[in-house]
Amino acid sequence: MDSAGSGSFLRNRRFDNFFNTSSEPHVKEPPKVPVKQVEHRPPRTNKECVDSDDDDGGWFCVLISWVRIVTCFVTMMVTTFIWALIMVLLLPWPYKRIRQGNVYGHITGRLLMWILGNPIKIEGTEFSNERAIYISNHASPIDIFLIMWLTPTGTVGIAKKEIIWYPLFGQLYVLAKHIRIDRSNPSAAIKSMKEAARAVVENKLSLIIFPEGTRSKNGRLLPFKKGFIHLALQSRLPIVPMVLTGTHRAWRNGSLHVRPTPITVKYLPPISTTDWTANKVDDYMTMLRDIYVKNLPEPQKPLVQEGTITGSNS
Template sequence: MESSGGGALLRNRRLESFLDTSSGLRVEEAQKILVKEKPELWLKKDVYMDDNGWVSSIISWIRIVTCFVSMMVTTFIWALIMVVLIPWPYERIRQGNIYGHVTGRMLMWILGNPIKIEGAEYNNERAIYISNHASPIDIFLIMWLTPTGTVGIAKKEIVWYPLFGQLYVLANHLRIDRSNPTSAIESMKEAARAVVRNNLSLIIFPEGTRSKNGRLLPFKKGFVHLALQTRLPIVPMVLTGTHQAWRKGSLHVRPTPLAVKYLPPISTENWKAEKIDDYVKMVHDLYAAQLPETQRPLA
């Protein structure tokens, strides 16, 4: 810890010199100083310095293309493995998780964003993992950080996504029919039975869709229905900064620092069906309290 304000003043002047256009230095270098010296301040206040220069754009494009090509290679390899394992459904789930761990970690390494992970001791629970969702990066993080023996739940139309959708089905992950409420409820019941029968964990985005601006959306009730039917604890995963790193509709990945925080498991053993709305609000409020101001839902 510093005993006087001299060090802070020196750093402030140093940062100002980087931001001064007359210095000829890039904003990116100033970002590195801020990330290194005050990462908690950046994440807490969601401070972000944009850099849309052509060099930054080219680097971003190279990273995205490298991610795409790398993912195609690993997807093709694991698709072959899945085909061989068709008679063994549980082993396909396990291999799907291994694919996610390898591919998700590799993609995050290619993108190069600094990542802070808290509460990792909770990521080996057999549980229903939930996460806020505001960026494609969320998918990479979830693939990497959910434990082996976890299945995802997605809309049935995912099967039409090139390569990834077919691998999703081969990995024996679960799909739900959202065409009408009755079909969706029945799909959730089938998913819950499969989870209990095979002693699995679940991962689901309770918002049901991706936030356009990073602010937390209202939660759907599906994760609570699943908890009531499986009695698994809920482990919230709070993702911060991903909406700034890769914005919706953009092909420019920025060097924003990211944070993943696992919260302690929430027991659902004594939950009651008549209090579903209360549980949804409780978990949503918990997320809102953990997120920075710029990611909290507007009143």
Template sequence: MIRYLFIFIWTIISTITLSLVAICTAFFSRNGNGPHEIGRRWGKSILWVSGIRIQVKGIENLDLSKPSVFMCNHQSNFDIPVLFSALPAQFRWIAKAELFKIPLFGRAMRGAGYISIERKERRKAIQSLREAAEKIRSGVSVMIFPEGTRSLDGNIGEFKKGGFFLAYDAGAQIVPIVLNGTWSIMSKDSLAIRPGNVTLSILPSVNVTDYSKADKSRLIVDVRERIVKEFESNKALKEGNQ
């Protein structure tokens, strides 16, 4: 109980403190890289105090010479500090609008150039994706959770179309990212953070130009199948080692 309380207090204090630093940094970092680096430090501090260890696989698949649409399965709120700290790339989050309404934290997100998306308003959601496409065409990568929400049971849900339309619109490669372990650390219905191990897998990129616009459904299926296959492989490996 004392440990959980310490982690909770640390998270609140570090979030407030580094949000203020990120807001100040945004005035001197027009491209948003500075605030994102502050976010990376925030993520690492959360992992450190929580006793989380991360294994990164497939780093050779990461091509930083071109902008990408990173697509990651969404197990837990803990996915955010993990991706911040363990993915060695500058990217901009495409995140639900509710996060941008959090005092200080939301201001820091805007300062970093992250993109708010109204999931319940189609017109605003489309406008947000157009904004994201412009960022990608200017050379900036983005991160999206194609499931649209966190997993209820730790498994991978169905993928929504928005991120794939974005990749087509921007002409960007899709880089599938797979997380294993964050759901057991912090499930959707819990605020408790448990120590544990996380595997972050970077899969080979998917070139959307290999798919015609008529094949969008096949693209979604192919990307999801790659993520599910890696997820289940990592899961089986972990269970076999226990």
């Protein structure tokens, strides 16, 4: 068998030479250079979009993110337009507008979070329907959606006066009788806070405010401002801290890439303010900020022990 196979192999070689009619001497072919294999990576999975630390995470993650953001924008414009018409009809009843604004927030905030697709865990819901001053850390645009959705009906918000320039949403914010303050004018800000406290007491409302006064750029807790302490002293409402974790990774500062990162919202037990006194504002500020430092994960704690108080009253 072996000799037959060898003979066949030699005949095939002679057969090939017979058809080689070139008069050129036979030139040995150069060795083939191996072609570098290009790895074709499949589109990233949802988990890889969560775990990637780069800003884009690959074209698949970016595409999904943009679809979600555009869908959120369109949804928000539609619901805002509908509730703006409702608010116009309710112009003679200002505090009915506040409650209707909360209904808008519950529906719109829940829709937006559903579109973004982040897994959400909510803890301490037994404290979520208190009549209180709700405070929250702020590190992402997603925080706004969560606050809209999760604060109880009859809650008034406090934001910077420039919010009125946000298309449709800013105008609805004003129509809903929420409060705007001028952070560049401390005396005007104090006046707005006093008016807010009076309205809250007279109309049995709750408040929601970000005690840091602005959004953290890296997710770490910022120093608190004094405004909400003065509101508590004037209204004597309990304070319910809301601790948000994971939102800074889900939608990072300055990025248009939204990751499906898991998010936790934790309501802490109400803190009574009935026996608070004006000469201990700094002590209350430190105590509340320490509660956040204790309950936040390591990547969201302050890197250094920053001062807990700023000069602004807002």
